[in-house]
Amino acid sequence: xxxxxxxPFIDWTPDLAPIEGPGLFDILNxxxxxxxxxxxxxxxxxxxxxxxxxxxxxxxxxxxxNAANFAGDATKLYxxxxxxxxxxxxRSGSAYSTGIDEFWSFAQFGAxxxxxxxxxAPQKYVIGSSTEFGALGGTPPVARYIAVVxxxxxxxxxxxxxxxxxxxxxxxxxxxxxxxxxxxxxxxxDGGWVQGLVGGEVGYVIQERSIRRLTYVGxxxxxxxxxxxxxxxxxxxxxxxxVGGTFFYxxxxxxxxxxxxxxxxxxxxKVDRWFYDNVDQSYLxxxxxxxxxxxxxxxxxxxxxxxxxxxxDTIIGYRxxxxxxxxxGTVVDFLFxxxxxxxxxxxxxxxxxxxxxxxxxxxxxLWVGGALQLAAxxxxxxxxxxxxxxxxxxxxxxxxxxxxxxxxxxxNSTPIVDASTATVAPGLRDRAAGAVSYGDAAAxxxxxxxxxxxxxxxxxxxxxxxxxxxxxxxxxxxVEGRQVGVR
Numbered sequence: 398x399x400x401x402x403x404x405p406f407i408d409w410t411p412d413l414a415p416i417e418g419p420g421l422f423d424i425l426n427x428x429x430x431x432x433x434x435x436x437x438x439x440x441x442x443x444x445x446x447x448x449x450x451x452x453x454x455x456x457x458x459x460x461x462x463n464a465a466n467f468a469g470d471a472t473k474l475y476x477x478x479x480x481x482x483x484x485x486x487x488r489s490g491s492a493y494s495t496g497i498d499e500f501w502s503f504a505q506f507g508a509x510x511x512x513x514x515x516x517x518a519p520q521k522y523v524i525g526s527s528t529e530f531g532a533l534g535g536t537p538p539v540a541r542y543i544a545v546v547x548x549x550x551x552x553x554x555x556x557x558x559x560x561x562x563x564x565x566x567x568x569x570x571x572x573x574x575x576x577x578x579x580x581x582x583x584x585x586x587d588g589g590w591v592q593g594l595v596g597g598e599v600g601y602v603i604q605e606r607s608i609r610r611l612t613y614v615g616x617x618x619x620x621x622x623x624x625x626x627x628x629x630x631x632x633x634x635x636x637x638x639x640v641g642g643t644f645f646y647x648x649x650x651x652x653x654x655x656x657x658x659x660x661x662x663x664x665x666x667k668v669d670r671w672f673y674d675n676v677d678q679s680y681l682x683x684x685x686x687x688x689x690x691x692x693x694x695x696x697x698x699x700x701x702x703x704x705x706x707x708x709x710d711t712i713i714g715y716r717x718x719x720x721x722x723x724x725x726g727t728v729v730d731f732l733f734x735x736x737x738x739x740x741x742x743x744x745x746x747x748x749x750x751x752x753x754x755x756x757x758x759x760x761x762x763l764w765v766g767g768a769l770q771l772a773a774x775x776x777x778x779x780x781x782x783x784x785x786x787x788x789x790x791x792x793x794x795x796x797x798x799x800x801x802x803x804x805x806x807x808x809n810s811t812p813i814v815d816a817s818t819a820t821v822a823p824g825l826r827d828r829a830a831g832a833v834s835y836g837d838a839a840a841x842x843x844x845x846x847x848x849x850x851x852x853x854x855x856x857x858x859x860x861x862x863x864x865x866x867x868x869x870x871x872x873x874x875x876v877e878g879r880q881v882g883v884r
Contacts, residue, residue: 400877402875406873410666415795416796417798422794424723424793437790439785440773444482445779452731455505458736467486469514470778499516500685501514515554538563538573539556540554541634542554545596561583566579581620583620606627610622626655629648631648631649645688675702676699677702679707694714698711710727792860797856804852805852807823807877811845811847812871816868818841820841821858
């Protein structure tokens with residue numbers, strides 16, 4: 398009896414059993430769309446290098462909507478110039494003392510860019526007038542994290558107490574005297590260290606085992622503080638990714654989306670077990686997340702168990718609008734949202750001597766001033782974007798019993814993908830207790846077929862698309878063959 402079956406590329410759910418399951422066995426270097434996947438593009442460096450590993454970056458705009466990108470390493474702070482060169486804008490005198498396991502945290506309050514690293518006095522750079530950072534006025538406390546909540550600057554994880562927060566005077570980023578103009582501090586009796594802050598109309602304090610909401614009420618109370626999540630927080634401070642009035646984070650047992658009142662588990666029975674099986678937990682502090690607003694996704698770069706020194710070598714991503722996950726194999730030091738600076742055709746001469754050598758196509762959002770763009774620092778300490786050639790992509794389908802429980806012989810496959818070059822390998826096994834055995838990969842012929850061969854009770858297919866191949870959609874693999882009953 399002959400058969401023909403379409404094995405679609407649906408959700409990637411490595412936590413679930415692969416046979417007759419609701420998701421895919423594996424994917425790499427692709428991201429999900431409504432009815433398939435698109436290619437993830439290679440990291441392409443765009444600037445010169447800063448002095449050492451990036452330990453924080455931030456995008457800002459001035460009152461005229463001019464972009465300003467900042468970055469920091471262990472000892473220096475930098476601003477990106479219009480020539481795409483990083484300028485050292487560190488304070489005069491002594492170098493900074495950012496710990497190897499620490500990061501810079503930034504916020505913008507009016508024209509002031511405030512930066513802190515948990516070791517040095519908070520720093521200030523005034524867009525439009527400063528040429529270097531200097532100490533923030535008012536003697537603010539040394540702290541690790543910062544956010545702007547309404548008309549206040551909020552600092553968290555203070556040198557005087559890791560479970561404390563301190564907010565500035567009303568509408569004054571340089572007023573820090575407790576009891577003056579509503580400036581105050583608060584220590585939390587439980588929940589562990591403050592691990593991050595999220596600002597906005599209300600503020601959120603994320604601790605190791607608690608999430609608290611700060612609501613401005615004024616008067617003697619100033620902020621009403623409510624514990625909205627108990628026994629839930631994060632050990633990975635840079636995993637906290639604000640999006641609108643919500644934020645994503647890596648919890649003690651998986652990934653969550655906090656939506657104002659409570660946290661929604663987004664990785665449960667999908668990717669949480671896979672993640673904790675594959676992350677090097679001794680380097681959880683190197684997990685760093687960022688949102689890609691154009692594609693409605695949030696991504697976390699993390700060091701896998703294969704890394705030797707804690708450098709993130711894998712990205713796991715989540716599209717929040719369609720509730721689907723993906724993964725990418727690439728090495729970066731830091732992820733963040735950069736603000737593009739804007740270029741005319743004449744300005745492109747400062748980027749490359751030839752249009753053919755530009756790091757991104759001319760229709761990329763990279764060239765549009767003020768656009769938020771997912772960016773990264775590579776291990777060469779250079780800022781860049783994921784706008785290069787397509788990465789080598791792999792998608793493995795569901796496993797199906799296509800012969801009513803009998804052994805089947807697969808004779809052909811047809812990938813439903815708009816790539817001109819691809820291969821398909823049949824995945825076969827006789828029983829659930831066995832391992833999948835992939836047969837020889839067959840190249841795509843002029844007809845679009847990949848003539849594969851193999852026999853087994855459970856059938857899947859692995860599609861591979863070479864790096865540099867231009868394509869836009871992979872949907873499924875059709876497999877054909879016949880039932881043979883026994884070997």
